[in-house]
Amino acid sequence: MSVFASGYAGWYDTLYREKDYAAECAYLEALFARLGLAPKTIIDLGCGTGGHALLLARRGYRVTAVDRSPAMIDIAEKKAPAGSNPRFEVSEIAAFVATEPADAVISMFAVAGYQTSAVAFLDFCRKARQCLRPGGLFVFDCWHGPAVLKDPPQKRRRETVSASGETIIRQADPEIDFSRHLVRVHYDLQAFRAGAMVERTAEDHIMRYFFVPETRLFLEDVGFSEIRFFPFLGLDREPGETDWTMTVVAR
Numbered sequence: 001m002s003v004f005a006s007g008y009a010g011w012y013d014t015l016y017r018e019k020d021y022a023a024e025c026a027y028l029e030a031l032f033a034r035l036g037l038a039p040k041t042i043i044d045l046g047c048g049t050g051g052h053a054l055l056l057a058r059r060g061y062r063v064t065a066v067d068r069s070p071a072m073i074d075i076a077e078k079k080a081p082a083g084s085n086p087r088f089e090v091s092e093i094a095a096f097v098a099t100e101p102a103d104a105v106i107s108m109f110a111v112a113g114y115q116t117s118a119v120a121f122l123d124f125c126r127k128a129r130q131c132l133r134p135g136g137l138f139v140f141d142c143w144h145g146p147a148v149l150k151d152p153p154q155k156r157r158r159e160t161v162s163a164s165g166e167t168i169i170r171q172a173d174p175e176i177d178f179s180r181h182l183v184r185v186h187y188d189l190q191a192f193r194a195g196a197m198v199e200r201t202a203e204d205h206i207m208r209y210f211f212v213p214e215t216r217l218f219l220e221d222v223g224f225s226e227i228r229f230f231p232f233l234g235l236d237r238e239p240g241e242t243d244w245t246m247t248v249v250a251r
Contacts, residue, residue, distance in 0.1 A: 002203070003069070003114075003203055003204075003205055004048075004067075004068075004069035004071065004072050004203070005069070005071060005201070005203065006071040007189070007199060007201030008187065008189060008201055008203050009049070009069055009071035009072045009075060010071070010075075011162070011168050011170075011189060011191065012048065012049055012072065012075070013049055013051075013075070014160060014162045014163070014168055015158070015160065015168065015170060016051075017160075019051065019109075021051040021052055021055055022055060023233070024052060024108065024233070025052055025055045025056055025059065027233050027247075028052075028056075028104075028106060028139060029059075030235060031137075031139055031230075031235070031247070031249055032104065032137065034235060035137060035226070035228075035249065035251070037103065037104065037135075037136070037137050038103075039061065039102070039103030039104040039136070039137075040061065040062060040103055041061065041062045041063075041064075041100070041102040041103050041104075042056055042061045042062070042063045042064075042102055042103065042104045042105070042106060043063075043064045043065075043066070043098060043102040043104075043105045043106070043131050044056075044063060044064070044065040044066065044086070044105075044106050044107070044108070045066055045093050045096070045105060045106070045107040045111060045124075045127070045128065045131075046066070046067055046068075046093060046107050046108070046109075046111030046114070047065035047066060047067045047072075047073075047076060047088070048067060048069075048072050048076070048109065049072050049075040049076045049079070050065060050075070050076030050077075050079055050080065050086070050088065051109075052106065052108050053065035053076070053086045053088075054076070054079060054080060054086065056086070057080075057084070057085040057086045062085055062086075063085060063086035063087070064086060064087050064089065064098065064099075064102070065086045065087070065088050065089070066088075066089050066090075066091050066093065066096050067088075067090065067091075068090065068091065068092045068093070069090075070090050073088050073089070073090045076088050093107075093111075093115075093123075093124055093127055094120075094123045094124070094127055096127065096131075098130070098131045101131060101132055101133040101136070102131055102132060102133065102136060103132075103133055103136050103137075104132075104136055104137045104138075104139065105128040105131050105132055105136070105137070105138045105139070106138075106139045106140065107124075107128070107138075107139075107140040107141075108139075108140065108141055109141070110141060110142055110143060110207065110245070111140065112124065112140045112141070112142040112208075112210070112248075113142050113143055113207040113208045113209065113210075114205075114206075114207065114208075115208065116180075116182055116206050116207070116208045118218075121208070121218055122218055122221065122222060125138075125218055125219055125221075125222045125224070126222040128140075129222050129223055129224060135251060136251070137249060137250070137251055138219075138224065138248075138249070138250045138251075139247065139248070139249050140247075140248055141232050141245050141246065141247050141248070142208075142209070142210045142215075142245070142246060142248065143183075143207060143208070143209035143210065143244065143245060143246075144209065144210065144211075144239050144243050144244060144245060144246040145181065145209045145210055145211040146211070146239075146240070146241040147239075147240075147241055147242055147243050147244040148176075148183070148209040148244065149178075150241050150242070151242075151244065152174075152176055153172075153174040153176065153183055153185070154174070155171070155172065155173050155174070156171075156172045157169065157170070157171050157172075158170045158172070162191075165193065166191045166192060166193050166198065167191070167192040167193075168189065168190070168191050168192075169189070169190045169191075169192070170187060170188070170189045170190075171187070171188040171189075172185055172186070172187055173185070173186045173187075173188075174186075180208075181208055181209050181210070181211075182206055182207065182208055182209075183206070183207045183208075183209065184204055184205070184206050184207075185204070185205045185206075185207065186202065186203075186204050187202060187203045187204070187205065188200075188202050189201050189202070189203075210246075212229050212238070212239070212246075215227075215229075215248060216229075219248075219250045224250035224251065225250070225251055226250065226251040227248070227249070227250045227251075228248070228249045228250075229246055229247070229248055229249075230246065230247045230249070231243040231245075231246060231247070232245035232246060232247050233247075234247070
């Protein structure tokens with residue numbers, strides 16, 4: 001079963017339209033300033049439908065945005081002004097080759113969690129480092145293990161209405177694998193128009209949650225230093241047991 005295929009991707013922006021991409025981009029800029037970086041070029045690994053990349057481009061950064069889902073990239077490109085920044089590319093993260101090193105690499109909205117094995121996560125970190133100029137920053141967010149264990153994911157039902165009037169119902173059914181630090185989430189998505197189902201799609205998303213010591217070890221292993229951990233959207237402390245998402249920054 002593929003992930004972020006055309007069915008799920010087609011409703012992605014509707015499902016996450018309340019996500020505050022502008023606040024997250026402002027947070028990235030605050031992180032850059034906190035660590036003394038004034039980036040001009042950014043690579044976005046796992047860009048999805050371009051929520052961060054498009055806003056960062058409007059803020060004056062030169063952005064290259066990469067995602068493995070052709071359906072997601074197609075949506076992102078349709079939202080971008082013709083012939084403008086950012087540049088979108090379909091690629092697996094491990095296979096991506098940057099045309100030039102960037103000042104910053106970002107990977108937002110739990111993309112790191114889709115690197116479910118130690119080898120895959122190491123490759124992910126190594127690729128980010130290969131894409132950076134000396135002194136550049138790698139910023140990503142991920143699920144924070146202590147909070148996941150304290151408050152495990154539960155079955156959830158979400159209902160929303162699309163801009164074209166369809167009622168979208170998404171059921172999320174998670175199953176946690178404690179021994180491998182993984183959560184398998186089965187998504188069942190149904191779209192209704194005038195009370196009749198017009199589309200149904202299902203996907204299984206396997207997500208890894210992370211702990212600070214192992215994450216630091218992975219990053220150091222591929223050559224990163226000055227590694228910092230924050231609660232997502234926070235800057236004043238390290239993540240605690242109630243912070244379900246943490247931000248990781250490495251130079």
